[in-house]
Amino acid sequence: MTSVTALRQVVIRIAGDSGDGIQLAGDRFAHETALAGNDFSTLPNYPAEIRAPQGTIGGVSSYQLQLANYDIHTPGDRPDVLVAFNPAALKANIGDLERGGLIIADTAEFTPRNLAKVGYANDPLQDQTLDGYQLAAFNLTAQTLAAVADLGLGRKDAARAKNFYVLGLLSWIYERPAAGTVDYLQARFQGQVRDANVAAFKAGYAFGETTELARYEIAKAPVPPGTYRQVSGNRATAYGLMAAAARSGLKLFMGAYPITPASDILHILARAKEHGVMVYQAEDEIAACGAALGASYAGDLAVTATSGPGLALKTEMIGLAVMLELPLVVVDVQRGGPSTGLPTKTEQADLLQAMFGRHGEAPLPVIAADSPSGCFDAAFDACRIALEHRTPVILLTDGYLANGAEPWAIPDLAALPEIKPNFTTEPNGDDGAYHPYHRDPETLARAWALPGTPGLEHHIGGLEKDIETGEVSYSPINHAKMVELRRRKIEAVKVPDVEPHDPTGAARVLVVSWGSTQGATWAAAQRVRESGRHIADLNLRHLNPLPSNLGEVLKGYRRVIVPELNSGQLSFLLRARYLVDAEPYRRMRGLPLSQAELAQHLKEVVDEVEKEES
Amino acid sequence: MTDATLPSGLSGVPLATGELNRKDFASDQEVRWCPGCGDYSILATFQGLLPQLGIRRENTVIVSGIGCSSRFPYYMNTYGVHSIHGRAPALATGIAIARPDLSVWVVTGDGDALSIGGNHLIHALRRNVNITIMLFNNRIYGLTKGQASPTSEIGKVTKSTPKGLVDEPFNTVALALGAGATFVARTMDSSRAHLAETLAAAVGHRGASLVEIYQNCQIFNDGAFDALKGPDSGLIPLVHGQPVVFGKDGSQCVYRTAEGSLAVGPTDQAPDGSIIVHDAHREDAGLASELAALTDLGVIRRSPIGIFRDVDHPTHDDLARAQVTMADDPAERLAALQDYVTGPDTWTV
Numbered sequence: 001m002t003s004v005t006a007l008r009q010v011v012i013r014i015a016g017d018s019g020d021g022i023q024l025a026g027d028r029f030a031h032e033t034a035l036a037g038n039d040f041s042t043l044p045n046y047p048a049e050i051r052a053p054q055g056t057i058g059g060v061s062s063y064q065l066q067l068a069n070y071d072i073h074t075p076g077d078r079p080d081v082l083v084a085f086n087p088a089a090l091k092a093n094i095g096d097l098e099r100g101g102l103i104i105a106d107t108a109e110f111t112p113r114n115l116a117k118v119g120y121a122n123d124p125l126q127d128q129t130l131d132g133y134q135l136a137a138f139n140l141t142a143q144t145l146a147a148v149a150d151l152g153l154g155r156k157d158a159a160r161a162k163n164f165y166v167l168g169l170l171s172w173i174y175e176r177p178a179a180g181t182v183d184y185l186q187a188r189f190q191g192q193v194r195d196a197n198v199a200a201f202k203a204g205y206a207f208g209e210t211t212e213l214a215r216y217e218i219a220k221a222p223v224p225p226g227t228y229r230q231v232s233g234n235r236a237t238a239y240g241l242m243a244a245a246a247r248s249g250l251k252l253f254m255g256a257y258p259i260t261p262a263s264d265i266l267h268i269l270a271r272a273k274e275h276g277v278m279v280y281q282a283e284d285e286i287a288a289c290g291a292a293l294g295a296s297y298a299g300d301l302a303v304t305a306t307s308g309p310g311l312a313l314k315t316e317m318i319g320l321a322v323m324l325e326l327p328l329v330v331v332d333v334q335r336g337g338p339s340t341g342l343p344t345k346t347e348q349a350d351l352l353q354a355m356f357g358r359h360g361e362a363p364l365p366v367i368a369a370d371s372p373s374g375c376f377d378a379a380f381d382a383c384r385i386a387l388e389h390r391t392p393v394i395l396l397t398d399g400y401l402a403n404g405a406e407p408w409a410i411p412d413l414a415a416l417p418e419i420k421p422n423f424t425t426e427p428n429g430d431d432g433a434y435h436p437y438h439r440d441p442e443t444l445a446r447a448w449a450l451p452g453t454p455g456l457e458h459h460i461g462g463l464e465k466d467i468e469t470g471e472v473s474y475s476p477i478n479h480a481k482m483v484e485l486r487r488r489k490i491e492a493v494k495v496p497d498v499e500p501h502d503p504t505g506a507a508r509v510l511v512v513s514w515g516s517t518q519g520a521t522w523a524a525a526q527r528v529r530e531s532g533r534h535i536a537d538l539n540l541r542h543l544n545p546l547p548s549n550l551g552e553v554l555k556g557y558r559r560v561i562v563p564e565l566n567s568g569q570l571s572f573l574l575r576a577r578y579l580v581d582a583e584p585y586r587r588m589r590g591l592p593l594s595q596a597e598l599a600q601h602l603k604e605v606v607d608e609v610e611k612e613e614s
Numbered sequence: 615m616t617d618a619t620l621p622s623g624l625s626g627v628p629l630a631t632g633e634l635n636r637k638d639f640a641s642d643q644e645v646r647w648c649p650g651c652g653d654y655s656i657l658a659t660f661q662g663l664l665p666q667l668g669i670r671r672e673n674t675v676i677v678s679g680i681g682c683s684s685r686f687p688y689y690m691n692t693y694g695v696h697s698i699h700g701r702a703p704a705l706a707t708g709i710a711i712a713r714p715d716l717s718v719w720v721v722t723g724d725g726d727a728l729s730i731g732g733n734h735l736i737h738a739l740r741r742n743v744n745i746t747i748m749l750f751n752n753r754i755y756g757l758t759k760g761q762a763s764p765t766s767e768i769g770k771v772t773k774s775t776p777k778g779l780v781d782e783p784f785n786t787v788a789l790a791l792g793a794g795a796t797f798v799a800r801t802m803d804s805s806r807a808h809l810a811e812t813l814a815a816a817v818g819h820r821g822a823s824l825v826e827i828y829q830n831c832q833i834f835n836d837g838a839f840d841a842l843k844g845p846d847s848g849l850i851p852l853v854h855g856q857p858v859v860f861g862k863d864g865s866q867c868v869y870r871t872a873e874g875s876l877a878v879g880p881t882d883q884a885p886d887g888s889i890i891v892h893d894a895h896r897e898d899a900g901l902a903s904e905l906a907a908l909t910d911l912g913v914i915r916r917s918p919i920g921i922f923r924d925v926d927h928p929t930h931d932d933l934a935r936a937q938v939t940m941a942d943d944p945a946e947r948l949a950a951l952q953d954y955v956t957g958p959d960t961w962t963v
């Protein structure tokens with residue numbers, strides 16, 4: 001019997017052709033991991049092409065997962081284990097594997113032709129290329145074929161079950177519960193394909209028993225009690241929007257146009273029609289936004305979801321929403337840009353577009369989700385602010401959050417705050433008339449009467465409004481007042497103060513993350529502390545308005561480091577706003593931030609400060 | 615309450631509770647079109663038509679884009695949105711989907727609908743959203759002071775085309791038919807009675823109705839439709855079920871030649887049985903398209919007007935709404951959503 005080694009955490013990456021079923025197997029492994037009680041975080045990574053040429057570097061799809069017996073915030077920087085379905089998968093990923101890490105490779109695919117395709121002169125499984133690693137090379141294809149031989153499938157179809165053979169093997173190595181996956185395969189597939197997948201999975205699991213591979217256990221992570229599920233950022237976003245609709249008593253209207261990596265929000269909402277969700281796939285991004293704005297005018301909670309290029313197209317319509325002062329939630333699942341850029345890769349380079357990317361002075365609230373499950377809260381919050389403050393809100397997520405998944409403590413929806421649209425149903429002026437631009441004195445939100453309300457007939461539009469009557473006004477003084485008013489209205493949105501996380505209270509360096517860099521930044525700060533240094537970290541979820549105590553907090557540190565997946569957009573904002581020397585830490589590789597690299601940088605900064613101050 | 619006596623296009627819209635008249639629909643805003651603009655007569659006709667529809671004033675929404683015609687909502691005492699250039703059909707679609715109890719109108723022009731907003735127009739027609747589109751066609755950009763529009767004739771000299779326009783214009787009716795529109799009509803600002811009856815038929819149609827309104831711009835394109843006036847003009851009235859004849863005493867007609875194409879000629883010389891009898895309810899748009907093609911694309915001397923096509927198809931908004939359900943009771947709705955969000959694959963700590 002194999003001995004079992006205890007691990008605190010491990011990072012596994014499964015890589016193969018984009019048609020190999022990598023994402024499906026990876027997703028299932030994450031689910032087994034959840035059932036085993038570990039904390040986890042995942043990073044799917046796939047090419048923009050649906051089926052890139054087989055066996056090429058460009059066609060490699062991968063799925064990375066970190067599992068741990070403690071609270072983790074990222075899918076990990078570098079894998080400890082790499083499953084390579086073919087030479088291309090090996091070549092594309094070997095540079096990331098930790099030295100001494102485990103490689104599981106399918107020898108059947110290491111043919112002279114496949115090796116030549118990716119420029120291997122010799123078979124790396126046979127020469128010294130992989131000497132620094134543990135190599136477990138098996139003919140996984142042949143073993144899969146043997147496992148399903150009795151089912152009468154053709155060779156091609158039979159070989160398709162290889163992803164579940166590998167899942168079986170990994171499940172054995174990491175002591176994942178197998179029963180759930182068998183049930184899942186029984187339910188998800190039909191006929192011969194179902195039988196083949198089940199047989200391959202069981203064979204892979206059994207193969208583990210017969211190999212000389214080491215077996216590992218990872219204890220349960222201590223997590224607060226509750227009912228959990230696995231959730232991706234896009235799913236959490238969709239659910240947050242639905243929850244806000246339910247808590248506001250409105251129907252949800254989503255105007256959408258397909259765009260990677262936001263399309264899953266459209267897909268998820270399109271399947272939720274029995275919950276009052278109207279999904280409208282428009283002719284273009286502009287119409288998606290326009291129809292949503294129309295539905296908002298008509299009294300729905302209206303949202304549109306897109307990525308950077310789509311946000312650019314919606315710009316004029318969002319400006320109209322600013323002028324009409326109607327609620328609208330615009331989700332921007334950021335990806336690498338500019339232009340088509342890196343459609344399937346992550347980036348945070350739309351921050352300034354979200355802040356300022358409109359003509360005229362057109363301020364609006366900007367919120368950034370900080371983790372896949374955090375997308376739920378951020379989406380809910382975006383809807384609440386939009387409805388209660390009568391304003392478009394931009395919610396920034398990104399490709400990493402969208403596709404990454406983690407455990408989510410399912411909230412009690414009834415405990416979420418009630419959202420009050422407060423529609424106007426009676427005249428609100430001393431003259432007995434309805435004035436659409438009369439405001440709530442505290443929030444400055446305008447009165448909102450829905451069409452169909454008798455006696456409150458009125459017209460609104462993109463032309464400047466008289467501050468009193470709401471009628472068209474070209475008065476210079478009135479325009480100046482309205483610009484100021486629209487600015488003050490956004491500033492009136494209440495945002496919680498920030499409190500830097502500094503366990504020792506002795507930090508002189510503050511690292512400020514926003515959105516998806518929260519996880520890696522938190523983890524990097526932990527590493528810095530484990531090295532005996534002091535550091536404070538904080539994450540910004542509200543980018544506009546910024547927390548009112550932020551300037552004071554920033555000024556309390558000797559140095560402020562801002563890691564972002566762009567060329568320094570938040571640091572630019574902080575410098576402009578607070579005259580603080582916020583230093584950008586820029587990464588633009590289409591990948592999440594590396595916590596190890598960031599930790600190294602932060603250690604150097606802390607050491608420099610110490611030297612200066614000693 | 616709603617009434618089964620309303621035409622299908624207004625089905626679902628609540629009935630007026632009292633008598634309404636023209637003045638009830640005029641806003642207190644000063645109308646700011648140029649003196650003599652064709653828009654005045656369209657506005658007056660429209661304000662006269664709405665009280666006759668029998669629906670509540672507050673359930674009418676008028677959405678416009680940008681251009682002279684798009685100032686329309688400000689002058690109507692109904693709900694209205696003056697939106698951005700070309701996008702009115704997009705907003706109107708969202709409103710129509712969200713609220714079956716509203717009568718939704720789009721007011722647009724040739725530049726707004728056919729140039730910057732062309733994509734939204736064709737898709738609104740293709741989807742057959744229950745909206746009524748009034749497209750004021752003056753064959754010029756008026757608000758921006760006189761540039762060529764997508765319906766300006768080839769060779770036209772304007773501020774943007776000092777040596778003459780080199781582009782062929784759109785034939786609005788043909789474009790709408792090509793987009794699969796279920797109701798397509800053409801009328802004129804100066805023919806108040808025809809305008810009123812055409813708009814009444816359009817709003818009564820369930821689905822996207824496009825009404826092209828020839829509209830004179832006195833400042834930048836004066837007299838663009840003058841050749842269509844007078845008893846001997848080339849204005850060809852289309853009346854469902856009637857032979858297509860025009861001119862003084864019906865002296866001219868549209869007939870089918872031996873080769874199979876449509877032609878225009880003296881009624882008394884048309885071969886027996888060759889005169890076209892208009893059929894607006896034909897499922898295929900072939901005849902409507904042939905009639906649309908009789909429109910002059912250059913200076914307009916000949917043009918059919920009336921309802922080219924009027925067929926019943928399911929509407930996008932009705933079908934989309936039928937797919938969406940929700941528990942009426944908020945607590946039930948929340949409980950159902952709680953189950954949905956929880957999903958089948960959970961674990962409990």
